[in-house]
Amino acid sequence: MSWTTITDADELTALIGTPSFRAANKDRSTLHSLDRDWLSKSPFALVATADENGRCDVSPKGDPPGQLVHVIDDTTIALAERPGNKRMDGYRNVLVNPYVGLNFFVPGRGDTLRINGRASLVTDAPFFDDLVVKGHRPILCLVVDIEQIFHHCAKAFLRSRLWEPETWNPSALPSVAVMTKTLIPQAPESIAELETYYGKAYEEGLYR
Numbered sequence: 001m002s003w004t005t006i007t008d009a010d011e012l013t014a015l016i017g018t019p020s021f022r023a024a025n026k027d028r029s030t031l032h033s034l035d036r037d038w039l040s041k042s043p044f045a046l047v048a049t050a051d052e053n054g055r056c057d058v059s060p061k062g063d064p065p066g067q068l069v070h071v072i073d074d075t076t077i078a079l080a081e082r083p084g085n086k087r088m089d090g091y092r093n094v095l096v097n098p099y100v101g102l103n104f105f106v107p108g109r110g111d112t113l114r115i116n117g118r119a120s121l122v123t124d125a126p127f128f129d130d131l132v133v134k135g136h137r138p139i140l141c142l143v144v145d146i147e148q149i150f151h152h153c154a155k156a157f158l159r160s161r162l163w164e165p166e167t168w169n170p171s172a173l174p175s176v177a178v179m180t181k182t183l184i185p186q187a188p189e190s191i192a193e194l195e196t197y198y199g200k201a202y203e204e205g206l207y208r
Contacts, residue, residue, distance in 0.1 A: 027150040030074045035149060038113045039069045041106050045079065047142065048101040049093035049119075059090045063133060069104070070127045075146045077115070078122070080131040080138035082207055091142070094119050100144060103152070108163050110154025117147040136207040 006012050043065045050056045061068065061079055070078045104113040122141045131138050161167045177194035181187060
């Protein structure tokens with residue numbers, strides 16, 4: 001197969017073009033009050049990390065608005081970690097490579113807030129009390145020293161129509177239980193047991 005590839009930055013610029021003044025000059029290194037407002041309204045974020053060899057991982061994080069992120073000061077934020085699958089791929093990456101990229105979403109909004117910086121893992125601090133959900137403090141927090149922050153445009157959301165309910169079709173794919181048993185056939189649970197696991201009890205145990 002013959003592919004045409006780009007091998008240097010000049011080729012890339014020739015193909016894509018140069019950014020507008022607004023796009024080229026929108027990144028900052030400290031939080032504006034509008035950024036703080038955005039973080040307080042965001043219930044969902046994507047956290048990108050990489051290991052010492054550059055292999056990447058992106059992990060979703062979600063909590064009620066106002067309890068996903070704690071703003072420590074104008075250059076530092078913390079994200080709460082809750083009970084999960086215990087793989088810790090991203091956190092293992094942070095231990096060897098502290099650089100992270102974050103993208104914060106507000107449902108219904110096409111624009112997003114991007115934050116890049118250096119992270120550390122904190123197991124306890126006074127601000128943990130501000131991140132309690134349903135009586136449960138975070139397991140740990142990802143504390144990020146901000147190096148770059150900017151708002152990203154809405155074009156990807158407009159193209160995908162992500163927030164338009166008439167485009168939603170979750171039943172187009174098998175249930176998570178069926179997918180799990182198909183992809184991990186050696187899993188000891190039956191599909192029926194997995195359907196129960198991913199049912200009502202799954203949601204009830206989100207913070208335990």
